[in-house]
Amino acid sequence: MTETTIDVGTLRAWLDRGRPVTVLDIRRPDERAEWSIPGSLHVDAYEALKTHDPDALRHVDLPMDVPVVTVCGAGKTSAIAAEQLRGRGVQALSLTGGMKAWSLAWNSAEVPIPRSEARVIQARRTGKGCLSYLIGAHGTATVIDAALDPQVYLEVAQACGWTITQVMDTHVHADHLSRSRMLAALTGATLYLPDQRRVSYPFTAIRDQDVLTIGASGRTQHGRTQGSPLLTGLHTPGHTLESTCYLLDDRVLFTGDTLFLAGVGRPDLDASSEEARARAHALYHSLQRLLDLPPETLILPGHTSTPIAFDHVPLSATLAAVRTQISALQMPEHTFVETILSRIPPTPPNYHRIVELNETGTLPDGDPADLEAGANRCAVA
Ligand SMILES: [Fe+2]
Known part of the structure; x- marks a missing residue:
């Protein structure tokens, strides 16, 4: 029997393997503009397909020798598209669940870290742009900002010969459901969160200048364990009050939603306009602290605003490059605050509910993608 669908x-x-495939997105242009599958083609045929117009895809030129995967929002109209294409001899498959199901698709890239015992893998939730990290050393892994199904981290860690022993978040997230608590429960790893009173479940608090050892469990009181990489918490309030960056061996900075490669964290979620202004001031001072780090410090952010290609190229940049890229980082405090507050993007859908679930450490009944669908909106560019 010929297959008519393909799963995420x-x-x-x-x-990920570079197998030839043409992905054909048939959604409305405004929906495509929100987020899309990297490398996909687009045809504005949604309305025509819904009315079963037989000419809906007539002008689309597609290769006959490569499978075509049709994509819509939830996988219904794309099935009509795939059927029409098969009718003219194209090997067409409809993506089951559409972009909603694609929300959990991922890829990964190793981040080269010169002169370090640690290896770092960037695990990317391609549709939403969430970036999480596995830091591996001495057979163990520490996971930062788990945003994908816990099985993904287990799979990546196993492929590298690591056991996950530490899991941590940079802050209480508002745009996706944190999987860190679930991952820690599944693996028996220690769950670390920035010190705060928002979260109602047990965790080990990280405070400013706390140091964790990678490859030996727990925080170090007496300096470096022989050869073990060290991870230092830097409290950087602004995006949220508890936001914390993690500095690996004084040369790699996991910035969460405080600093991105082309923007800074928005200070307004879950805040009154007065609180947002106070947080923007705090963000300014947090960023100034980060800018005092050596210019060659490698920045590894918690998000990107565009879909992430399956190219195994890490999304990272030096602090010097990020400083040049983001004009707000060169502004004096008053101008920075006014500029940030004037550029706040629309609030992410469902963020109140997502924050509530992240504070109680629960996942919703049903499909988490119902809450999380759409691109990330944590940044001010
Ligand atoms: Fe965030």
Whole structure:
């Protein structure tokens, strides 16, 4: 029997291995502008397909020797598109669950870290742009900002020969459901969160200048364990009050939603306009502290605002490059605050509910993607 559909896991694996495939997005242009599958083609045929117009895809030129995967929002109209294409001899498959299901697709890239015992893998939730990290050393892994199904981290760690022993978040997230608590419970790893009173479940608090050892459990009181990489918490309030960056061996900075490669964290979520202004001031001082780090410090952010290609190229930049890229980082405090507050993007959908679930450490009944769909909106560019 000829297949008529493809699931997200299979399409993800094809793209990851570089298997030839044409992804044809048939959604409305405004929906495509929100987020899309990297490398996909677009045809504005949604309305025509919904009315079963037989000419809806007539002008789309597609290769006959490569499978075509049709994509819509939830996988219904794309099935009509795939059927029409098969009718003219194209090997067409409809993506089951559409972009909603694609929300959990991922890829990864190793981040080269010169002169360090640690290896760092960037695990990317491609549709939403969430970036999480595994830091591996001496057979163990520490996971930062788990945003994907816990099985993904287990799979990546296992492939590297690591056991996950520490899990941590940079802050209480508002745009996606943190999987850190679940990952820690599944692996028996210690769960670390920035010191705060928002979260109602047990965790080990990280405070400013606390140092964790990677490859030996727990925080170090007496300096470096022989050869073990060290991770230092830097409290950087602004995006949220508890936001904390993690500095690996004084040369790699995991910035969460405080500093991105082309923007800074928005200070307004879950805040009155007065609080947002106070947080923007705090963000200014936090960023100045980060800018005092050596210019060659490698920045590894918690998000990107565009879909992440299956290219195994890490999303990172030196602090010097980020400083040049983001004009707000060169502004004096007053101008910075006014500029940030004037450029706040629309609030992410469902963020109140997502914050509430992250504070109680629970996942919703049903499909988490119902709450999380759409691109990330944590940045001010
Ligand atoms: Fe955030």
